[in-house]
Amino acid sequence: MKLPEPILTKRIPCHPHADPKGRHIVSYDEFVKTGGYRALEKALDLEPAQVLATVKDAVLRGRGGAGFPAGLKWSFLAPDDGKGSRYLCINCDEAEPGTFKDRLLVDFDPHLVLEGIAITCFACKLDVAYFFIRGEYHHQARVMERAIEEAYAAGIFGKQGLMRGKAKFAVECHVHRGAGAYICGEETGLLEAIEGKRGWPRVKPPFPAVKGLFGRPTIVNNVETLAAVPPIIERGVAWWKSIGVESSFGGMASYGPKLMGVSGHVNRPGCFEAPLGITLSSLVNDYAGGMRQGKKFKGAIAGGVSMGVLGTDQFDAVMDFDIGRRCGVLGLGTACPTIFDEDTDMVAIARNCARFFMNESCGQCTPCREGSGWIYKLLTRIERGDATTADLDLLVEVAGSMGLSEGTTICGLADGNNWAVRTIVTKFRSEFERRVKPKFVPIHLVAR
Amino acid sequence: MSWKTHLSGTTIVPRPQVQLCTPAMKERWQRELLPRYATSHGALMPILHDVQHAYRHIPYAAMLEIAAFLKLAPSEVLDTVSFYEEYTTEPVGRCVIGICQTFACEICGHKAILDHVRARLGIDVHETTDDGMFTLLAMECLGSCDSAPVALFNDTLHERLTIERVDRLIDEARASVGHSQVVHS
Incomplete structure (x- = not known):
């Protein structure tokens, strides 16, 4: 199964379509020459509601992890009461271990993301966009800042209105750098970080679409989700659904x-x-x-x-x-x-995952704060060979008791810990059992 | 571990006469950062980035100045500073080496590199050399798993590290500290 042509990576050479050696930062001029900002122009000819309906019909599911349809999320926005700004927050926190996909887009084709941002702001009537990027992405933050400057100079954003005043609607776009906290990838944690506070997730409801950043209606979307918006607008719902x-x-x-x-x-x-x-x-x-x-x-x-x-x-x-x-x-x-x-030690992988969650738990909810440290300690003990079978059962029990789905935490960070540990232990149980000692119960207790 | 608590009851906050947040800095914040956010609190993180960059840590006295500038309580500034790992209250080395320790890097050999750097600099993780040159950090996923093992030297990401390359990088850092870009090997 292969795509007939690259779509999101149209300007970024990737295997198997092209050799990655030819990668470079796509400037505004090159972006426009290769068909960029055409989708924005097309969107501005439509009514905002039509653009929203197109994305909704295309069933564009969020690329950040949860897979919630973007169009549906947009339609939950509270109606414009004219009492202040409405916000779009772009989630480029990408701190999930093993994940490096948004980096590719921001590294080489930042204008594709900016075009998606402009269309989304137009469709949902959002007038300020914050591009939240994790603190460790220094180079990427600079690339994005330069791209935003180019977009302002070209009149995409700014007071005159979108696309050099083609639409009356004006959008401001800023980069906001994080400072090294995984939890800010959670949408309400991200909002807190933009507000300058510690990134503690909020209790939902109210959802950000009703009461988000600075108490105003807010949409939070992943970078890749927004990058998929221009192709949908340009080529239509039927084409999108054919893939x-x-x-x-x-x-x-x-x-x-x-x-x-x-x-x-x-x-x-x-x-x-x-x-x-x-x-x-x-x-x-x-x-x-x-x-x-x-x-x-x-x-x-x-x-x-x-x-x-x-x-x-x-x-x-x-x-x-x-x-x-x-x-x-x-x-x-x-x-x-x-x-x-085949040579990988799955116990070491489990220990590594547990350490990650222990380090990145924000400390707001007790089951996650205490549980993540407990799990890490149990796993180091198992890795060392000092644990018993009872510890293995305890490990599964502790992991299984924390998370949003168990109703014990505010956000999904603990669910990640829960699933990572439980699936490794269940699917590779024999490896764990080989590392633990049997738990002996004194015979006189059993006999009674 | 952002939630680790420290005994702060006996902390003595030095209050130097010199201004740590210079008028030039404040003028730039006023012009560029404050208009971006609906509340002054919003500008706190970019301001802290500035101060951290200028002094390699955020002195308590600077927190007081920032709080006065943004019309916040000093505790609100400390709250944010203590939560995020990139802000430190003690000075870090001129070159901060952050080696990724998450599983993609672990299975590609981060341990050998971390141990080598540890031995060569004579410091443990989260410590700074006596000359104030290097700080060694073990970081969580740096988002470059396809080129593991990776490390950040200040704000430059180095990919596909080997012990020889790390040695060279340390030598180069000794010679000059600064410039940043992604170095694709």
């Missing part, structure tokens, strides 16, 4: 291309654009050059560590939004799998 797959459970379909970053034990790790519905084995063999040193596949992080792991028998897993139900993971996530070969 991807229908849901095998009769649920919401997975349409469109998706950036998938493959890392780990493969010959040619990198970010590729593939249609949703591709199998993991095809992604590894046809795009990433196969397993390194011809070794066997052992497992994979499904799509960002929070989604859990795929087992040895799930190499042919279909990468679409149904993967969660089909393969016993949380979901598709960011669709950036990390591949492990």
Whole structure:
């Protein structure tokens, strides 16, 4: 399964369509020469409601992890009461381990994202856009700042109105740099960070579409989601729906291309654009050059560590939004799998994941704050060989008790910890059992 | 670990006579940053980035000045500073080496590099050399897993690291600290 032509990576050479050696930052002039900002022009000829309806009809599912349809999210916006700004926040926090897809877009084709931002602001009547980028992306923040300057100079943004005043509606766009906190990738944590506070997620409802940044209606979207908006506007809903797959459970379909970053034990790790519905084995063999040193596949992080792991028998897993139900993971996530070969120590991987969540828990909810440290300690003990089988059961119990789905935390960070640890332990249980000592119960207690 | 608590009851805040936030800085904040946000609190993070960059840490005295400038309580400034890992209250080295330790880098050999840097600089993770030149950090995923193992040297990302390359980078950093761009190997 291969895309007939690159869509999001039209200007970024990627395997298998082109050689990545030719990558460079696409400037405003080059972007316009290669058909850029045409979709914005087309959108400005329509009514905002028509643009919104197009994106809604296309079932553009969010690319940030949850897969919530962008058009539907936009339609939840509170009506404009004229009492102040309405905001668009672009989530480029990309701190999910294993994920590096938004970086590709921002690194080389920032104007594609800006075009998506302009169209979204027009469709939803949002007048200020904040591009939230994680603190560690220094170079990318500078690239984006320069691109925004170019866009202002070319009259895309600014007081005169979108597209040199073609629309009366004016949009301001700013970069806001994070400062090294994974939790700011959670949409309400991100809002807190832009407000200058600690990135503690808010209790929902009210949802950001009603009461978000500075108490005003706000839309938070991922970079890749916004980058997919211009192609949809330019080429239409029918074309978008011709890529991807229908849901095998009769649920919401997975349409469109998706950036998938493959890392780990493969010959040619990198970010590729593939249609949703591709199998993991095809992604590894046809795009990433196969397993390194011809070794066997052992497992994979499904799509960002929070989604859990795929087992040895799930190499042919279909990468679409149904993967969660089909393969016993949380979901598709960011669709950036990390591949492990047969020599990988899964206990060490579990310990590494647990350390990540312990370091990145924001400390707001007790089950996550305390549980993540507890899990890490249990896993280091198991790795050292000092634990008993009872510890293994305790590990699964602690992990399974925290998260949004268990109703014990405010945000989904703990669910990530929960799923990562539980899926590794269930799918590779024998490896864990080999590392733990049996728990002996004194016989006189049993006899009684 | 953003939620680690420190005993702060006995903290003595030095109040130097010199102004840490210079009039030039304040003028730039007033002109560029404040109009971007609906509240003055919103401009806090970019201002803290500025101060962290200028002094390699955020002195308590600077927090007081920022609080006065933004009309916030000093505790609100401290709240934000203490939460984010990029802001420090103690000076970091002129070259901050942040080695990624998340699993994609771990399975591609981050440990050897981390141990080498540790031994060569004679410091442990989260420590600074006595000459104030290097700070070593073990960081979580830097978003460049396809080119693991990776490390940040100040704000420059270095990909596909080997021990020889790290050695060279440390030598170069000794010679000059500053410039930034992604170095694709």
